[in-house]
Amino acid sequence: MTASYAIGIDLGTTHSALAYVDLDLSEGEDVALHVKDVAQHVGVGQIEDKKLLPSFLYLPHPGELAPGALALPWKADHAFTVGELARQLGAKTPMRLVSSAKSWLGHGAVDRRAPILPPKTMQDEGDIPRVSPLEASTRYLAHLRDAWDHANPDAPLAEQDVVITVPASFDPGARELTSEAARLAGLEHAVLLEEPQAALYSWVQRSEGGWRKQVKLGDVILVVDLGGGTSDMSLIAVTEEGGNLTLSRVAVGDHILLGGDNMDLALAAFVQKKLEQQGHKLDAWQMGALVHACRNAKETLLADGAPDAAPIVVPTRGSKLIGGSLRTELTAKEIAELLVEGFFPVVAASDRPLSRPRTGLRAIGLPYAQDAAITRHLAAFLGKQIDATEDLAGFVAQKGAFLHPTAVLFNGGVLKAPMLARRILEVLNQWLEADGAPPARLLEGADLDLAVARGAAYYAYVRRGKGVRIRGGTAKSYYVGIESSMPAVPGMEPPLSALCIAPFGMEEGTHAEAAPQELGLVVGEHVSFRFFESATRRDDRPGTVVDRIEQLEELPSIEATLPAEPSAGHRSGDIVPVRLQAAVTELGTLRLEAIGNKASERWKIELDVRR
Secondary structure, eight states: OOOOEEEEEEEOSSEEEEEEEEGGGOBTTBOOEEEOOEEEEEETTEEEEESOEEOOEEOOOTTTSOTTTTOBTTBSOOSSEESHHHHHHHHHOGGGEEOOHHHHHTOTTSOTTSOOBSOOOTTOOSOOOOBOHHHHHHHHHHHHHHHHHHHOTTSOGGGSEEEEEEOTTOOHHHHHHHHHHHHHTTOTTOEEEEHHHHHHHHHHHHTTTTHHHHOOTTOEEEEEEEOSSOEEEEEEEEEEETTEEEEEEEEEOOOBOOSHHHHHHHHHHHHHHHHHHTTOOOOHHHHHHHHHHHHHHHHHHTSTTOOSEEEEEEEOSSOOSGGGEEEEEEEHHHHHIIIIIHHSOOOOTTOOOOOOOOOSSOOSOOOOOSOOOHHHHHHHHHHHTTTTTTTSTTOOOOOSSSOOOSEEEEESGGGGSHHHHHHHHHHHHHHHHHTTOOOOEEOOOOOTTTHHHHHHHHHHHHTTTOSOOEEOOOSSEEEEEEEOOOOOBTTBOOOEEEEEEEOTTOOTTEEOOOOSOOEEEEOSSEEEEOEEEESSOOSOOTTOEESOGGGSEEOOOEEEEOOOOGGGTOOTTOEEEEEEEEEEOTTSOEEEEEEESSTTOEEEEOOOTTO
16 A cells, blocks of 8 residues: 555654654645644543653553543553553552653663563562563554554554654664564554654754755754753754755764753752651652652743742652642742753863762663763763864864854753753853854754654655755764684783774665675674774774774674574584675664675674663
C-alpha cells in the first residue's frame, strides 16, 4: 500500500508527540503539516485528545483501579496506563511510575532489555512489577500507533513513512534499541533522525521559504535543545551549492544527561529543606512524590501568565494530618533563583564543567552530568569545535578561543521559560563580545513543544526528494581497536591502536571504502571488539591509525563469536586475514563487515545493544 502520510514521532523523555504531512496535499515547500491529537486518559475513566503524550508509564496494583478503568477506544482494558493519567497517579505513588525511559535507553552501563524500571530503592516494597527501558519505549510507541490507527483506519501507521527522533548524542547501541522498540511496536520501516536537526527542519518548514531571508552564507547556527532528560547542542553551517543556500550539520555535542529532570530534583531538594525546617522528615517514597509535585509546579510557574506561587502537596502514609498530606509552596522568585543561577550561571567562555571525586559505591541510576551548569557545558562544546567550519567554502578561519555562532535556535520544553532562554543568549553574547565577535541573533518562530515531531514529519516528506534537506551524515568519526602483535612480557599488555572505519559526515545508507590494512580476525572463539568515536577528528579516512587512543571516546565493547567456516578450511581459533568495511544504515547505526580473501569469507559484526 502506498503511503498517504509522512509521519514524525518525537519519542521524548518527558513528552511524546506525533505530527504528519498529508502527501496528497503537499508539493515542494508548500507542505500540509499538522500535529495529531493523541487520545489518552487524563483521569480515571476520562479520555481526552491532547497534542502531547506525557512519557510516563504507570503500573497499578491489581486492586487499585476498578475493572475497565483503563479502557481505551481501541482496547477494552489495560494492565497499565501511559500519558497524563500515568503522571498523575505516579505523583501519588512514585514507586509504580516509570519515567525517563529514554534516558535509560541511552545508558550503556545497564542491561536495557532487563526489567529495571521503576528503579529499585533501598526501601523497596518488593511487589512492584517492572519493565525494561526497551519495553517502556515500545509501549509509548504502541500507544501512538493505536491512537493513530483508531483515527485513521484506512491508513495504518505501519504503512506510512515514519521517522522517529533520537538525541544527536545517542550512541549506535541506543539508536539500535530505539529502532528495535519501533519494530516491536509494529513500525518495521521507521527511520531515525537527530532531534536538533528535527528542530531546524521544523523552523525551515514553518518559515514557508522565509528561512533564506533570516540566514546568509557563512552563518553558523547553534541549536540548543534542552529537554526533560538531556542537553543537546549542535552546529549547522549555512553553505552554498549551485547558487542556492544549503544547510550542513557540522558538529554535535556529547551525551549530557542534564535537563528538566535535574531541575525537578533541585527544586525537590529545596522544598525538602523547607519541610524539614517545619519539622517534617520525608522518606524515599515521599521524596519521589515531591519530585513529581515540583515538576508540575515548575511547569506552572514558568508558563506564560504564571501565578506568583504554586502549591506543593506531598502525600503521607498513615499520617494524622488533615487530608493525609504535607503542604507548602514554591514561588516564582524561588524558581528563578534556583534554576537561572543554579543551571545557567554567568561564566567565562574558558570555563569548563566541574568534576568531583566519585564515591566507590552508589545506587544504580542514570549517569547524570556532575556539573549542573549548562552554560559551562556550552562553553566546553564551542571550545572543542573551534575548527568545525575551517574547511567549508565561504567560511573564514575562526579567531579567538571558541567557535563563534552567528545565530541561535532554541528547542525543548525547558526553554519555553523566557528567563532561561534569555540567560543563555546573554551569556553567549558576552563571550562573543569579549572575543571581538558580533552578537548572535535569535532565530524566531520555533515551536518548543512540538518542533521535533513537526520537523521529523517534514524530514519524512523531504526523504521523498521534496522540500529542503539538511546535509548531515554521521556526527563523529568511528574507530575499532587493533591489538599489536608482540611477544609476551610480564605485566605488560599488547599496545592498542585505533583504526578509522567510518569518517565524519558519512551519509546514512552508504558504505565507507574498505580500510587498506589487512588484519587478522579471530574466528570460532568468544572475543571482544573495542570501538571508539571522535567528534573533532574530521579529516580521518578509513585506514587512518590513531596510536593514542586516549584522544578518542570509547564506546561499549561488543562481545561476539564469529563462526569458523569449515568449508573454507577454518578451525576454531584460526586467525583469518581480512579487510574492514563499515556502513551506516538508514537508521543511523554502524555496521562493520570483515571481508576475507575468498568470496565466501564475510563476517558482519553486529552491535550488541545489551551491553
